[in-house]
Amino acid sequence: MTFAAPLFLPCAAGVEAMLADEVRALSGGAIDSSRGGVALNGNATLAMRLNLESRLAQRVLWRVAQAPYRDEGDLYALARALPWHEWISPKQTLRVDTTARGAPLKSLNFATLRIKDAVCDAMREHAGARPDVNTTDPDLALVLHLDGDLAQLYVDTSGEPLFKRGWRDSQAGDAPLKETLAAALLAAAGWRGREEDGALFDPCCGSGTIAIEAAHIACDRAPGLQRRFAFERLAPFRDHAVAWRNLQHAARARVHASPVPIFAGDVSFRMVDFAQRHAARAGVDAAIAFKTADMLQRLPPAERGTMVLNPPYGERLAPKGRGTVPTREQAQGAPDTASFFAALAAHWKRHYAGWTAWLLSPDAKLPSLMRLKESRRVPLWNGPIECRLFRFDIVAGAMRERARAQ
Numbered sequence: 001m002t003f004a005a006p007l008f009l010p011c012a013a014g015v016e017a018m019l020a021d022e023v024r025a026l027s028g029g030a031i032d033s034s035r036g037g038v039a040l041n042g043n044a045t046l047a048m049r050l051n052l053e054s055r056l057a058q059r060v061l062w063r064v065a066q067a068p069y070r071d072e073g074d075l076y077a078l079a080r081a082l083p084w085h086e087w088i089s090p091k092q093t094l095r096v097d098t099t100a101r102g103a104p105l106k107s108l109n110f111a112t113l114r115i116k117d118a119v120c121d122a123m124r125e126h127a128g129a130r131p132d133v134n135t136t137d138p139d140l141a142l143v144l145h146l147d148g149d150l151a152q153l154y155v156d157t158s159g160e161p162l163f164k165r166g167w168r169d170s171q172a173g174d175a176p177l178k179e180t181l182a183a184a185l186l187a188a189a190g191w192r193g194r195e196e197d198g199a200l201f202d203p204c205c206g207s208g209t210i211a212i213e214a215a216h217i218a219c220d221r222a223p224g225l226q227r228r229f230a231f232e233r234l235a236p237f238r239d240h241a242v243a244w245r246n247l248q249h250a251a252r253a254r255v256h257a258s259p260v261p262i263f264a265g266d267v268s269f270r271m272v273d274f275a276q277r278h279a280a281r282a283g284v285d286a287a288i289a290f291k292t293a294d295m296l297q298r299l300p301p302a303e304r305g306t307m308v309l310n311p312p313y314g315e316r317l318a319p320k321g322r323g324t325v326p327t328r329e330q331a332q333g334a335p336d337t338a339s340f341f342a343a344l345a346a347h348w349k350r351h352y353a354g355w356t357a358w359l360l361s362p363d364a365k366l367p368s369l370m371r372l373k374e375s376r377r378v379p380l381w382n383g384p385i386e387c388r389l390f391r392f393d394i395v396a397g398a399m400r401e402r403a404r405a406q
């Protein structure tokens, strides 16, 4: 088999252009950015490198077949023709997922089943036995994508989605950002962890995602250094085990100390404790200065810098004055969303002049709540929630005062 293929890297909506820049830099070749991800041609080494190095992609898919189709019979034929025994042995396991946009089929479940049957029939014919299905931890995960008339079948080379970097304690944090989205916020902010980018500060860091992602960027630490990938269990990639070890070795060797200070804090001591432990597991505790503090009162940790945050919001997490589980008095005295953001803006105008703040929020009216005018607004999706990333250039006094003076 020629071991090169069209690759597709899906990403969250709104991240395509940033992922395109990242993949262009990692691959050094031509790419095609489309809705929902980035496509390019690549070999095994490139697929492994993208898994190891991409901070923004959800996974790396390896296309094994593509053809027009009309019904499930065509889908069966598409998968039946492939040499699956070159990918796995009958002792290994299988899972198939189907995504579709405008597919003319009655049941996507039936399409999924036909692909699974085709792989099992091909394996039984060649090896005398078929693989079992394992929906939680399969060796071979296939993704079938159906358009109106085109079927594309991919091998998922990542396995667990790439936002799982391998350092998170799944019990920690009420509303953690996905690591891929945290990386997208930093990319949208243009913060690349170089000396000229200056200090980075997340004043409501929760489980620490943004600060840890920032520290990985600043230390040039590959996001996939602490996890395994599906391709490690697939036969065609076993021939490339030396190349894989070399990629990991080179990635470890280039890690260095952060050239910029990174600060993080949260009003909840418990969250700061989690975040600190996460940073230690992610290998970047030395790069981040943590502090338990109320962002409505905390003074700037550096003269100038960039804040990147997803503040507590509405139904997901009420902003609190102090502590994760407020006492009754605190709950009664806790500001509502509007007064929390008004107080935050007033505090920033007073103490954070010269800083740039990037806030991710599901509320399109956040700037009017803060009585600040955003200088940029980037649409991004936090899972199913449509959000915007607002940029505020903080100046002393700001808007109202300036308006009065004019």
Ligand SMILES: C[S@@+](CC[C@H](N)C(=O)[O-])C[C@H]1O[C@@H](n2cnc3c(N)ncnc32)[C@H](O)[C@@H]1O
Pocket: 173, 175, 176, 177, 178, 203, 204, 205, 206, 207, 208, 209, 210, 265, 266, 267, 268, 271, 293, 294, 295, 296, 310, 311, 312, 313, 317, 318, 319, 320, 321, 322, 324
């Ligand atoms: C949406 S979460 C941030 C999640 C975080 N980005 C992560 O990935 O885990 C908001 C955080 O704001 C914190 N918080 C609420 N009020 C605060 C305040 N006044 N000062 C600082 N942090 C606050 C909460 O404890 C919570 O951890």
